[in-house]
Amino acid sequence: MSPRALRGWSWVHKWTSLVATLFMLLLCLTGLPLVFYEEIDHLAGTRIEAPPMPPDTPRAPLDTVVAAAVAAFPGKVPLYVFAEKDDPGLWLIKLDTRVDTDERDAVFAAIDARSARWLGRPVFDEGVMHVFYRLHVDLFAAEAGRLFLGAMGLLLVLSIVSGTVLYAPFMRRLVFGTVRRDRSPQLRWLDLHNLLGIVTLVWLLVVGATGIVNTWANQILQAWQAGQVAALKRSAAPPAAASTATAATPIQRAVDAALAAHPHMTLSQFAFPGTLLSTPDHYAVLLAGATPLTARLQTPVLVEPGTGRVLEAAARPALATALQVSQPLHFGDYGGLPLKLLWCLLDLATIVVLWSGLVLWWRKHRRPQPLSHAIGAAR
Amino acid sequence: MKVDEQGLWAIFRWPLAIGAASAAGLLAALLGDGAWDALSWLLLAWPVGWCLRGLRRR
Numbered sequence: 100m101s102p103r104a105l106r107g108w109s110w111v112h113k114w115t116s117l118v119a120t121l122f123m124l125l126l127c128l129t130g131l132p133l134v135f136y137e138e139i140d141h142l143a144g145t146r147i148e149a150p151p152m153p154p155d156t157p158r159a160p161l162d163t164v165v166a167a168a169v170a171a172f173p174g175k176v177p178l179y180v181f182a183e184k185d186d187p188g189l190w191l192i193k194l195d196t197r198v199d200t201d202e203r204d205a206v207f208a209a210i211d212a213r214s215a216r217w218l219g220r221p222v223f224d225e226g227v228m229h230v231f232y233r234l235h236v237d238l239f240a241a242e243a244g245r246l247f248l249g250a251m252g253l254l255l256v257l258s259i260v261s262g263t264v265l266y267a268p269f270m271r272r273l274v275f276g277t278v279r280r281d282r283s284p285q286l287r288w289l290d291l292h293n294l295l296g297i298v299t300l301v302w303l304l305v306v307g308a309t310g311i312v313n314t315w316a317n318q319i320l321q322a323w324q325a326g327q328v329a330a331l332k333r334s335a336a337p338p339a340a341a342s343t344a345t346a347a348t349p350i351q352r353a354v355d356a357a358l359a360a361h362p363h364m365t366l367s368q369f370a371f372p373g374t375l376l377s378t379p380d381h382y383a384v385l386l387a388g389a390t391p392l393t394a395r396l397q398t399p400v401l402v403e404p405g406t407g408r409v410l411e412a413a414a415r416p417a418l419a420t421a422l423q424v425s426q427p428l429h430f431g432d433y434g435g436l437p438l439k440l441l442w443c444l445l446d447l448a449t450i451v452v453l454w455s456g457l458v459l460w461w462r463k464h465r466r467p468q469p470l471s472h473a474i475g476a477a478r
Numbered sequence: 479m480k481v482d483e484q485g486l487w488a489i490f491r492w493p494l495a496i497g498a499a500s501a502a503g504l505l506a507a508l509l510g511d512g513a514w515d516a517l518s519w520l521l522l523a524w525p526v527g528w529c530l531r532g533l534r535r536r
Contacts, residue, residue, distance in 0.1 A: 298529060
């Protein structure tokens with residue numbers, strides 16, 4: 100590498116890292132407990148679980164389940180019904196004052212899937228884990244915070260690429276894995292930075308890139324919804340006249356019809372008309388497959404509330420697929436507890452890389468420099 | 479350990495192998511459960527092992 104190119108890459112690595120490091124440290128530290136969100140929730144006893152019943156206990160119609168949730172929150176309307184993968188005995192219903200709000204005041208109801216009995220109100224927006232979550236996702240600054248963290252993620256990717264380029268000149272005379280422990284603290288930090296940085300490279304790139312995609316979730320889902328509405332308008336089937344709740348097809352029938360059209364899939368989520376995942380005029384039944392990957396790839400099936408007719412939704416756009424695949428790859432929650440532990444160790448290794456980079460920069464600048472350099476730096 | 483000047487292949491072959499193993503590990507757990515998960519743990523343990531080795535006191 101020419102000295103000029105080396106200086107250029109060093110400049111890119113130094114500045115992208117310096118700008119992003121503090122935020123990346125914050126993301127690593129807050130992300131650590133979030134990896135174990137479910138386990139912590141369970142241990143804290145705050146997780147609502149369905150009472151055990153024989154597995155063949157008949158299930159209540161979804162309409163009865165939703166009615167139980169609505170009865171508990173007068174004045175609110177249902178938005179979504181979620182299936183809990185780990186607890187098929189309960190449904191989570193999300194309600195808000197209107198279907199098209201930003202869901203900031205949304206509430207959840209947990210209802211028993213067999214007896215349609217009220218189980219509790221899961222609260223996701225308080226407690227220390229929620230503080231970690233918000234710091235990790237949007238810095239308590241909603242959309243602006245998300246997009247800002249996404250931009251920091253892009254700097255991280257640049258910093259990883261430039262760091263990989265710089266790895267070569269540093270390692271020209273060193274065997275892979277060397278950490279010079281007895282020479283000077285500076286060399287030990289440098290070798291640690293290089294070794295931990297290069298071995299966690301692929302993991303951090305994947306977690307970084309999928310994190311960036313997650314910051315665009317709202318935009319991607321909105322574009323998907325707009326595309327579906329546009330496709331339906333173009334298609335031969337005109338949307339049924341805006342149906343009133345009284346004339347509506349029972350939800351359970353809509354779900355059964357969607358499942359009959361896709362016999363190998365299971366119900367993952369149900370969305371009422373007007374929400375982000377449906378269209379203004381249709382129920383959306385979101386189905387999922389059986390493997391860890393296809394379980395994350397939701398296939399929406401639209402059902403006309405007036406007639407109960409199943410409409411084949413347009414194919415999922417590539418960006419929406421990217422978003423849905425991004426979620427497990429960012430959370431590390433798709434391979435059991437050992438994968439979560441590995442996620443945790445790789446996160447800790449990333450903290451060492453960030454910290455050692457900061458130390459190396461600090462030591463370099465703290466050292467007394469020739470006068471001309473100091474003047475140059477002060478300008 | 480110091481060695482004579484190395485080419486790019488010599489510098490990057492182990493990082494490449496570990497990177498490929500990491501990518502395969504991340505993918506494996508997505509494809510299935512059980513054995514796929516175990517394969518994923520094994521592959522991702524490789525970079526983690528190097529991290530722990532690098533952090534040893536001596």
